[in-house]
Amino acid sequence: xxxxxxxxxxxxxxxxxxxxxxxxxxxxxxxxxxxxxxxxxxxxxxxxxxxxxxxxxxxxxxxxxxxxxxxxxxxxxxxxxxxxxxxxxxxxxxxxxxxxxxxxxxxxxxxxxxxxxxxxxxxxxxxxxxxxxxxxxxxxxxxxxx
Amino acid sequence: xxxxxxxxxxxxxxxxxxxxxxxxxxxxxxxxxxxxxxxxxxxxxxxxxxxxxxxxxxxxxxxxxxxxxxxxxxxxxxxxxxxxxxxxxxxxxxxxxxxxxxxxxxxxxxxxxxxxxxxxxxxxxxxxxxxxxxxxxxxxxxxxxxxxxxxxxxxxxxxxxxxxxxxxxxxxxxxxxxxxxxxxxxxxxxxxxxxxxxxxxxxxxxxxxxxxxxxxxxxxxxxxxxxxxxxxxxxxxxxxxxxxxxxxxxxxxxxxxxxxxxxxxxxxxxxxxxxxxxxxxxxxxxxxxxxxxxxxxxxxxxx
Numbered sequence: 001x002x003x004x005x006x007x008x009x010x011x012x013x014x015x016x017x018x019x020x021x022x023x024x025x026x027x028x029x030x031x032x033x034x035x036x037x038x039x040x041x042x043x044x045x046x047x048x049x050x051x052x053x054x055x056x057x058x059x060x061x062x063x064x065x066x067x068x069x070x071x072x073x074x075x076x077x078x079x080x081x082x083x084x085x086x087x088x089x090x091x092x093x094x095x096x097x098x099x100x101x102x103x104x105x106x107x108x109x110x111x112x113x114x115x116x117x118x119x120x121x122x123x124x125x126x127x128x129x130x131x132x133x134x135x136x137x138x139x140x141x142x143x144x145x146x
Numbered sequence: 147x148x149x150x151x152x153x154x155x156x157x158x159x160x161x162x163x164x165x166x167x168x169x170x171x172x173x174x175x176x177x178x179x180x181x182x183x184x185x186x187x188x189x190x191x192x193x194x195x196x197x198x199x200x201x202x203x204x205x206x207x208x209x210x211x212x213x214x215x216x217x218x219x220x221x222x223x224x225x226x227x228x229x230x231x232x233x234x235x236x237x238x239x240x241x242x243x244x245x246x247x248x249x250x251x252x253x254x255x256x257x258x259x260x261x262x263x264x265x266x267x268x269x270x271x272x273x274x275x276x277x278x279x280x281x282x283x284x285x286x287x288x289x290x291x292x293x294x295x296x297x298x299x300x301x302x303x304x305x306x307x308x309x310x311x312x313x314x315x316x317x318x319x320x321x322x323x324x325x326x327x328x329x330x331x332x333x334x335x336x337x338x339x340x341x342x343x344x345x346x347x348x349x350x351x352x353x354x355x356x357x358x359x360x361x362x363x364x365x366x367x368x369x370x371x372x373x374x375x376x377x378x379x380x381x382x383x384x385x386x387x388x389x390x391x392x393x394x395x396x397x398x399x400x401x402x403x404x405x406x407x408x409x410x411x412x413x414x415x416x417x418x419x420x421x422x423x424x425x426x427x428x429x430x431x432x433x434x435x436x437x438x439x440x441x442x443x444x445x446x447x448x449x
Contacts, residue, residue, distance in 0.1 A: 036305065040301055042415070045209075045213070045301065045304060046301065046304060046305040046308060047207050047209070047210070047308070048203075048207060048308070048312070049309065049312065050203075063200075064200070064203050064204075065200060065203065065204040066203070066204050066206065067204055067205070067206045067363050067364055067367070069206065069210060069357065069360060070356065070360065070424060071353065071356075072210065075415070092418070100407065100418060101409055101416060101418055103416065105411070105416070108411075112411060112414065112415060112416040113414070113415050113416065114415075114416050114417075114418070115415045115416065115417040115418070116417075116418050116420070117417065117418065117419045117420060118420060119402075119405070119420035119421060119422045119423070119424070120402050120420055120422045120424070121360040121363060121400075121424075122363060123204055123363065123367075144210060144213075146213055146214065146217050
């Protein structure tokens with residue numbers, strides 16, 4: 001009887017440990033489409049898509065970079081499963097890594113797409129931050145127009 | 147004693163399971179942040195896969211340059227593009243990857259000018275190079291071919307092509323073949339700069355000249371990536387070629403007069419208008435030197 005109890009206890013521990021290792025996949029295809037749909041009516045051309053995977057909370061920040069060119073206007077859109085993309089925000093940093101702006105307006109209490117009318121060529125940084133307790137999965141698309 | 151053995155066995159099993167859990171995601175060597183962009187000196191000696199991925203992501207899409215060329219009003223020039231008759235000459239992974247990049251840039255250029263037949267030819271070039279590298283399954287040839295034949299589908303065509311190339315590069319990185327991604331990006335960039343300089347040589351244009359001068363930023367990024375693979379003699383040689391190109395940039399000075407950025411929310415979009423003014427010191431001789439060197443590099447890639 002004691003052996004059976006031990007086996008069951010071990011089984012429970014094993015199941016618990018396995019369950020913590022199984023993480024929900026971050027599928028961003030629907031969010032990417034949502035971002036892309038925003039580009040064309042505004043006259044922007046698709047340039048690049050980004051998967052923002054917070055690994056179920058193991059990553060609170062995901063950073064990408066891109067060489068923006070002078071004389072070009074860029075539009076960065078953001079989408080997740082929430083209305084107004086709650087739970088994630090984008091901060092844009094300059095080539096000198098100074099914060100330029102954030103997609104989240106504390107006044108409007110929502111995110112806005114960011115448009116950059118670039119006058120300085122360089123490597124810019126896109127810093128995506130998740131709020132605690134969000135679903136840690138989002139997509140972003142970069143578009144451009146001349 | 148028997149109890150003791152069972153207890154030890156249980157503890158060992160639990161410890162083993164915990165250790166498996168910690169190693170489940172090797173990417174998570176950083177607690178909360180995935181910064182794939184840091185390229186400071188301390189990490190240059192050996193770049194981590196995340197840093198390589200970050201630099202790869204930063205390389206601009208060559209389609210931007212093709213739009214710029216068309217915007218200048220210059221006519222489509224098929225004579226400056228690579229020939230698809232050379233496809234069978236590209237018989238190593240190194241050459242296939244570089245020319246996959248070259249053909250993808252030519253494909254974008256032909257697409258933007260609405261040159262359907264040329265676009266389909268370059269599409270074939272991209273497909274064959276991709277097949278040769280075992281990444282053809284990520285390139286939806288039939289869909290792209292249909293879009294290329296349809297003149298009012300340019301947006302979808304560019305998006306589909308770009309997304310397919312992104313998938314290929316993502317797969318190569320997953321398969322620990324980032325060196326191929328770096329070669330594809332290098333080939334694409336060399337072709338884009340070659341097209342820009344070729345057009346600018348025929349008809350000087352300030353916008354094109356400035357864009358050529360500003361390519362130093364991307365050149366540095368690619369050199370950094372190629373430096374990571376210097377154990378390969380071919381990659382080392384290619385990096386040396388880019389370093390010679392870098393020498394052609396040594397007299398070019400790009401500075402910016404400071405200006406305040408303006409920020410406004412309009413029509414549901416947060417807009418930042420930079421007001422910095424570039425001051426670029428560059429002579430025709432500098433442009434000629436860049437043209438000669440990029441032509442030389444490109445010739446070695448496509449020959």
